[in-house]
Amino acid sequence: MSAAMNGAIKVAVRVRPYLGQEEEEGLSPTVVVDGSHVTVLTRPPQIYAFDYGFWSFDEASPQYVSQEDVFQYLGKGLVDGAVSGHNVSCFAYGQTCSGKSYSIMGTKKSPGILHRFIVDLFEKKLEYEQDSSKEIRVWLSFMEIFNDCPHDLLSNGNNPKELVIASHPKVGTNIAALTEAACATSLDAQRLLDYGLKQRAVANACECYIIAITCHLQHQGSLLGRTKTGCRAAGYSNGVQFTGASHRPCWKRAAHEIWCKVCHRPGGQCYQ
Ligand SMILES: Nc1ncnc2c1ncn2[C@@H]1O[C@H](COP(=O)(O)OP(=O)(O)OP(=O)(O)O)[C@@H](O)[C@H]1O
Numbered sequence: 001m002s003a004a005m006n007g008a009i010k011v012a013v014r015v016r017p018y019l020g021q022e023e024e025e026g027l028s029p030t031v032v033v034d035g036s037h038v039t040v041l042t043r044p045p046q047i048y049a050f051d052y053g054f055w056s057f058d059e060a061s062p063q064y065v066s067q068e069d070v071f072q073y074l075g076k077g078l079v080d081g082a083v084s085g086h087n088v089s090c091f092a093y094g095q096t097c098s099g100k101s102y103s104i105m106g107t108k109k110s111p112g113i114l115h116r117f118i119v120d121l122f123e124k125k126l127e128y129e130q131d132s133s134k135e136i137r138v139w140l141s142f143m144e145i146f147n148d149c150p151h152d153l154l155s156n157g158n159n160p161k162e163l164v165i166a167s168h169p170k171v172g173t174n175i176a177a178l179t180e181a182a183c184a185t186s187l188d189a190q191r192l193l194d195y196g197l198k199q200r201a202v203a204n205a206c207e208c209y210i211i212a213i214t215c216h217l218q219h220q221g222s223l224l225g226r227t228k229t230g231c232r233a234a235g236y237s238n239g240v241q242f243t244g245a246s247h248r249p250c251w252k253r254a255a256h257e258i259w260c261k262v263c264h265r266p267g268g269q270c271y272q
C-alpha cells in the first residue's frame with residue numbers, strides 16, 4: 001500500500017536478520033528490498049510497494065536501516081504530530097518472531113521507536129515550555145490483551161479493576177478504568193514502561209499490547225489541544241485493532257502532581 005490520506009498513513013516493511021537456527025542453516029534471504037519496493041523471491045518474483053522498505057538484515061549492508069533510522073523515518077513524525085495537536089498512532093503487525101517488539105520496544109542497547117519517541121517528546125516539551133505561558137502535560141497507559149482479556153499493566157495489583165472496552169459516541173473506543181499515569185519526565189515514562197513490562201502475564205509473549213500517551217497542550221492555563229499517541233504490537237493470528245485508552249477524567253499518582261483532565265487544574269479531583 002502506498003501513502004494514503006494525503007500521506008497521513010505510512011506503511012513500512014522491515015526485514016530482520018536471521019537468528020539462531022535460521023542463521024546456522026545458512027539460508028539466503030527470500031526477500032529483497034529496494035527503496036520502497038519489496039520483492040519476494042518466488043517464481044515469478046512478487047513485487048510490493050510500500051512507503052518504506054527497511055533492510056535490517058545485515059549491518060554490513062550499505063542500505064542497513066538501524067533502530068535510529070526507523071525512528072527518523074516513522075517516529076519523528078509521530079512526535080511532531082503529537083506536539084502540534086494531532087492524534088497519532090503506530091501499529092506493528094506481523095507473524096510471531098518477525099520483530100514487532102524489537103521495532104517498537106527494542107532493547108536497552110538498541111531502543112525502539114517508543115523509547116526514542118518518549119525522549120524526543122520530552123525534549124519537545126522542554127522547547128515548548130521555553131515560553132512560560134505554555135505547557136505540555138503527559139500521561140501514559142499500558143495494557144495488554146492476553147487470552148482475549150485486557151489487563152492494565154500499570155495497575156498496582158491491589159483490587160485490579162475489570163477493564164471494559166466500550167464504544168463512546170464522542171471519544172470513540174474508551175476503557176474507563178485503565179490507569180493513566182502522569183509523567184513529568186522521560187524517565188518517569190521509561191520507569192512506567194519497565195514496570196508494565198514486568199506485569200505481563202507471560203514475559204515476551206503477549207498477544208497485543210497498547211501504550212497510549214496523552215498530551216495536553218496548555219496555554220496560559222487553558223487547554224489548547226489534546227492528542228493521543230498509540231504504539232501497539234499485535235500478533236499475526238490476532239491482530240486486535242481498537243484505539244488505545246481514551247479520556248478518563250482524572251488520574252491519581254502519589255509521587256507526582258495530579259492534573260485533572262476535566263478542569264485542567266493541578267490537584268483536581270473532578271469527575272464530572
Ligand atoms: N531488526 C532486528 N535486528 C536484530 N534483531 C532483531 C530485529 N528484529 C527482531 N530481532 C530479534 O528477533 C527476535 C524476535 O523479535 P521480536 O521478539 O521483536 O518478535 P515479535 O514479532 O515481537 O514476536 P511475537 O509475536 O512472538 O511477540 C528477537 O530475538 C529480536 O531481538
Ligand SMILES: [Mg+2]
Binds near residue numbers: 100101233
Ligand atoms: Mg513481541
